[in-house]
Amino acid sequence: MSDDKKQGLQSAFRRKLLMGMAAIPALTMLPRPSFAEAPATSAINTTGLAVTDTEVTVGILHSATGTMAISETGSIESEKLAIAQINEAGGVLGRKIKIIQEDGASDWPTFAEKAKKLLVNDKVAAIMGCWTSASRKAVLPVVEQYNGMLYYPTFYEGLEQSKNVIYTGQEATQQILAGLNWVAKEKGAKSFFFVGSDYIWPRTSNKIARKHVENVLKGKVVGEEYYPLGNTQFNSVINKIKLTKPDVIFTDVVGGSNVAFYKQLKAAGIDLSKQTLLTISVTEDEIDGIGGENIAGAYACMKYFQSLDNPNNKLFVPAFKKMWGEKTVIGDVTQAAYLGPWLWKLTAEKAGSFDVDKIAAASPGIEFKGAPEGYVRIHENHHLWSKTRVGRAKLDGQFELVFETADLVEPDPFPKGYQ
């Protein structure tokens, strides 16, 4: 029975192989420098993925249209950059990466539908994609059911771990705790006011922040307010902030709402050079919309800033701008998205296979020394070890690094004592 199956599979590969060969007779005439030693397709792909002797197919699944396009475009761009660079360097296991891009259209069911299409129809070896928690939650059952591999770039709320997902952004404790410690130590902060958008990520992040403030820093949370996504009226919360006079305003407002929030904060006379504000949701991409003059002086806590001064980043930033234009900016998530294709390549090479099970098993311990944020390593829980940094927003829309953790912070998606 199982032998039969094997035979069937093998003949399928043989057929594919023959088809591939028939399609490229001209190519076989030419000298083939790097493909010569490439391992046989049947050896590195035993589950029928879209791998030929010269190509391996990877899906990109982000919102190119709709409200999230503004955020996700950066991720698409950096994933394409990483794939172009990998192809230039000879590809993965001797095969060039072919991209199939799908549009999630800022619509969660569409994400699920397209993920399924990529896995079932296109048989992609991996998907680089998703951005919001909602889109990931929609796609997760699909990648688990059809055994796909998803590289997810956004910092997120944690409380999740899957064999089929590599989280290249930070989970909540990784991102928040070091920032809170820093602000407590550096600014002597005791009282905090939380403002967030109303969905799972800000709620969970603030829950963790509250526990940390109350139990570890022995401080006080003087207010906690949530606004619907896309909200543009923050006057009432700004009044409350003025009344409670917190040492720190801690924000996780997302997307377009940020523009209104920071403008109204400034209009209300709250000067961010005197009032400490720590945000975990504003990257260089968002400042593009907010305007540097409205947010200068605020602190952001994440793992990457475009202004980071290290050799990897000095190569990455110009390469990105060369491919996508001088005016583009690179935020935390854009950088994390860049890691996805590279980590997948390194894992496939370590595993010596494109099979999802082997990739998943080989992922822990994979190191990427060329990461623009510096060195990263995949943890057993499929999240990344990474440093946490605090930057201060400048007028020109860039961040000035003011603090970074000495060591890599361990990812802890199910934090004890913070639930």
Next chain:
Amino acid sequence: MTENRFVNRSELIGILLLAAFLVVILPLCLDVFRLNLVAKYLTYAFVALGLVVCWGYCGILSLGQGVFFGLGGYCMAMFLKLEASSVENTKIQSTPGIPDFMDWNQITALPAFWQPFHSLTFTVFAIILVPGLFAFIIGAAMFKRRVGGTYFAIITQAVAAILTILIVGQQGYTGGINGMTDLRTLKGWDIRPDHAKIVLYFFEVGLLFVCIFIAQFIRHSKLGRILVAMREKEDRVRFSGYSVANFKIFAFCVAAMFAAVGGAMFALNVGFMSPSFVGIVPSIEMVIYTAVGGRLSILGAICGTLLVNFAKTSLSESFPELWLFGLGGLFITVVLAFPNGLAGIWTDYVAPRIAGLFTSRKSKSGDGWAEKPVADGAPAE
């Protein structure tokens, strides 16, 4: 009189063609993945069918059908979510046995209004009755006060907006913007594998035909003629002694229940439900399906739904960055050039020729695809 039969000959041919297309041709031509997509499109066909009854027959434009689609879908999703959240499946949570999103929002016990959704029988009734009752309340409040036309459309929009905000805001109870994801089994029967998708597809097609026959029955009954009469000259019907409001409420409730059945099938087929089907944008999109297909024609609206959704999928696969423009262009062209939608093209251009080919005696027999608003629509007694 021939009008008393609830399908005439050409309508019957149309329905049989559709049945052959959905039951035989599509399952033979498509793989399971595409067939499941068709099943998803067909869930919107239920909404379109409802809109034909309420907008096409009766002239009530509702821009809030997503509300009923959503209510039906959420009822189904709540049942499925409870089944997926067994203590065994949710061991890692702080409170095992409740849906994951409740745990994330620090809720430690299942809320009371969730309890009845442990029962499938209750759920099935809730899918039909909750949206039906809700539509009755809105309809009664509006139509009894003679609120109609544009004002009614605006109010349905407001209801859609309110319900979205409610669902997003109460995320501990509803899953918020993420919706209810990871639905797995129906009474222990896994709804995710391929063979389940095929079974669900045929079940859904069956339900769709039940709804089509109900719509046909309404259209050809005396009731249907009153509805059409109200669309054309509401005052005359009122002066003839009919309670216009009651008929309108009825049509609106039927549309709501159809939409709810679609929503429930959506939750089963796609495996999740989220507020992105409840709001204003999806509600308007559903009206567009109906408009493209032809709001006066049952089969037209269903074909319109399939066509628009198919265009959506294939355009977005081929041109991920440009497809929305293409889709916008399609809507504008159809609505500008063919006010009665695709069904209008059929009745105005294709059907007469076919009729000319086949019958020389009767040049203009009844047409199954659409009726002209004034000429054929008026009561014929």
